[in-house]
Amino acid sequence: MTTEPAEAGRDPEAVSKFVEGFAAQLVEAGMQRMPARVFAALLASDSGSLTSAELGESLRVSPAAVSGAVRYLSQQHMVAREREPGSRRERYRVHSNQWYEALTNREAVLKRWESALREGVASLGPDTPAGRRMAETLAFFEFVDGEIAAMMERWRVHREKTFGAG
Amino acid sequence: MTTEPAEAGRDPEAVSKFVEGFAAQLVEAGMQRMPARVFAALLASDSGSLTSAELGESLRVSPAAVSGAVRYLSQQHMVAREREPGSRRERYRVHSNQWYEALTNREAVLKRWESALREGVASLGPDTPAGRRMAETLAFFEFVDGEIAAMMERWRVHREKTFGAG
DNA sequence: TCTTAACTTCACAAGTTTCTGAAAGTAGCG
DNA sequence: CGCTACTTTCAGAAACTTGTGAAGTTAAGA
Numbered sequence: 001m002t003t004e005p006a007e008a009g010r011d012p013e014a015v016s017k018f019v020e021g022f023a024a025q026l027v028e029a030g031m032q033r034m035p036a037r038v039f040a041a042l043l044a045s046d047s048g049s050l051t052s053a054e055l056g057e058s059l060r061v062s063p064a065a066v067s068g069a070v071r072y073l074s075q076q077h078m079v080a081r082e083r084e085p086g087s088r089r090e091r092y093r094v095h096s097n098q099w100y101e102a103l104t105n106r107e108a109v110l111k112r113w114e115s116a117l118r119e120g121v122a123s124l125g126p127d128t129p130a131g132r133r134m135a136e137t138l139a140f141f142e143f144v145d146g147e148i149a150a151m152m153e154r155w156r157v158h159r160e161k162t163f164g165a166g
Numbered sequence: 167m168t169t170e171p172a173e174a175g176r177d178p179e180a181v182s183k184f185v186e187g188f189a190a191q192l193v194e195a196g197m198q199r200m201p202a203r204v205f206a207a208l209l210a211s212d213s214g215s216l217t218s219a220e221l222g223e224s225l226r227v228s229p230a231a232v233s234g235a236v237r238y239l240s241q242q243h244m245v246a247r248e249r250e251p252g253s254r255r256e257r258y259r260v261h262s263n264q265w266y267e268a269l270t271n272r273e274a275v276l277k278r279w280e281s282a283l284r285e286g287v288a289s290l291g292p293d294t295p296a297g298r299r300m301a302e303t304l305a306f307f308e309f310v311d312g313e314i315a316a317m318m319e320r321w322r323v324h325r326e327k328t329f330g331a332g
Numbered sequence: 333t334c335t336t337a338a339c340t341t342c343a344c345a346a347g348t349t350t351c352t353g354a355a356a357g358t359a360g361c362g
Numbered sequence: 363c364g365c366t367a368c369t370t371t372c373a374g375a376a377a378c379t380t381g382t383g384a385a386g387t388t389a390a391g392a
Contacts, residue, residue, distance in 0.1 A: 010290070018286040025282050029275050030196025034350075043303070044286065046295040052369070062352055067370055088360055088368050096299045100306050109195050116191050120184040120210065124176070129212040133260075136329055137209070140266050143321055151313045158309060163302055200380075218339070231381055233340055254338050254390055 010046070016058070018044050034061065034069040039078060042094040049082070049093035077102045097159070104148050114141050181210050182224070200227065204235040205244060208260040215248070215259035243268045263325070270314050280307050 019040040026036035037059050042050055050058075055066045070092050073079040078099050079092045117138040124131045185206040192202035203225050208216055216224075221232045236258050239245040244265050245258045283304040290297045 010294075014289040018282070018289060022279075022282045022286065025275075025278050028278070032350085043299065044290065044296050048295070048299060063369070064353080064371080065351055068351085071370090086360085088358085088366090090369075094299075097302060100303055109191075112191050112194070113188075116184070116188045120188065123180040123184060124210065128176075129214070130210050133209065133214060136263060136325070137266055139325070139328060140321065143324060144317070147317045147320070151310070151317070154313070155306065155309055159302070159305070162305060198380085228382055229339070230341080230383080234381085237340090252390080254336095254388085256339075 012058075015044050019059075032069075032072065034065050035072045037061075038066065038069040038092075039073055039094070042079060042092060043099075048096050049091045051084070051089045051091050053089070055092070077105065101152060104152060107145070110141050110145055114138055117141070176212070178224075184210050185225075198235075198238065200231050200235040201238045203227075204232065204258075205239055205260070208245060208258060209265075214261075215257045217250075217255045217257050219255070221258070267318060270318055273311070273314075276307050276311055280304055283307070 019037065022043065023033070023036040023040040026039065027033050031039075038055055041055055041058060042048065052063060052066050052070070055061075055070075056063055059066075070079065070081065073092070074081055079094050082091050082093055083089075084091055117134050120134045121131050121138065124134070126132070126135060185203065188209065189199070189202040189206040192205065193199050197205075204221055207221055207224060208214065218229060218232050218236070221227075222229055225232075236245065236247065239258070240247055245260050248257050248259060249255075250257055283300050286300045287297050287304065290300070292298070292301060
């Protein structure tokens with residue numbers, strides 16, 4: 001028996017159209033192509049999770065490509081890997097209600113920008129025009145850090161009201 | 167007479183170190199290399215603006231490369247182009263206090279994601295599990311749209327207090 | 333109107349990234 | 363303890379990206 005269709009009763013054409021379209025947007029925003037396609041496929045799956053074989057089949061790519069994409073996505077905390085009990089297959093899962101919170105966990109990125117700017121202020125001098133510009137930019141990022149945390153708190157409240165407990 | 171040093175009295179080594187380091191962070195975050203370097207150079211300049219020739223010289227790249235990078239940056243509203251009066255040179259300027267606001271003008275990006283998700287909800291059906299997941303993701307992005315606008319308003323107030331009128 | 337400084341566009345070479353098939357590694361299950 | 367199903371790693375081919383030189387375009391100033 002070949003891989004069974006975990007997602008029956010859906011128009012594969014419509015699914016594929018969404019997957020490729022959404023992936024294209026992610027690519028445009030800077031994500032690599034294969035991770036973007038894998039992620040979009042998971043997002044469009046009813047169960048929110050697919051096996052490596054299912055991903056390879058529906059995207060028409062090799063297991064190696066799936067492996068690489070999934071490694072990237074789990075490093076970014078955008079998918080979780082889980083082992084199917086009593087099987088040697090792995091499933092990759094998008095945390096429905098939390099994946100997009102990972103988008104706001106650009107914290108690491110912000111921190112590195114801040115650190116580069118801090119060095120710049122120090123080495124060019126805080127009293128030079130360039131130093132002052134960088135200091136203000138730095139202040140902005142520090143401000144954003146704090147605001148994002150507060151925003152996510154408000155989102156959780158908002159979400160609760162709109163969608164109920166997830 | 168060759169291009170005159172618009173930025174005298176600074177340690178070119180220190181400037182270059184900052185430029186390359188900050189550019190590397192921008193690249194990591196998804197920006198192309200040359201736009202990142204050009205942008206970092208502008209950010210590190212005392213006047214906040216450099217000519218094409220100055221950029222080419224300090225980054226050691228051809229006029230063609232500068233041209234391409236600047237086109238990209240101005241499309242992203244990260245730099246403005248201005249013509250030096252009485253000259254055929256152009257200057258490229260980073261709007262000290264507003265460039266990073268362009269970062270939050272990822273509005274176009276968000277809008278395209280939203281539109282892709284809306285199509286997905288429609289084509290997979292709002293009552294399917296996948297459709298519901300996408301609808302919630304969509305709601306999150308719509309929420310973020312509004313929050314970012316409010317956040318920038320708060321930033322302007324905060325900035326005023328900290329740095330005074332810009 | 334002509335000259336010429338400055339910017340832009342274009343075709344291509346060099347460099348980088350991405351995906352594949354094949355080989356190696358890992359872990360259920362008998 | 364070995365077999366086998368699955369996943370990962372790796373070297374290399376193919377596709378894409380990036381930066382260059384050279385030709386083309388624009389516009390300031392005489």
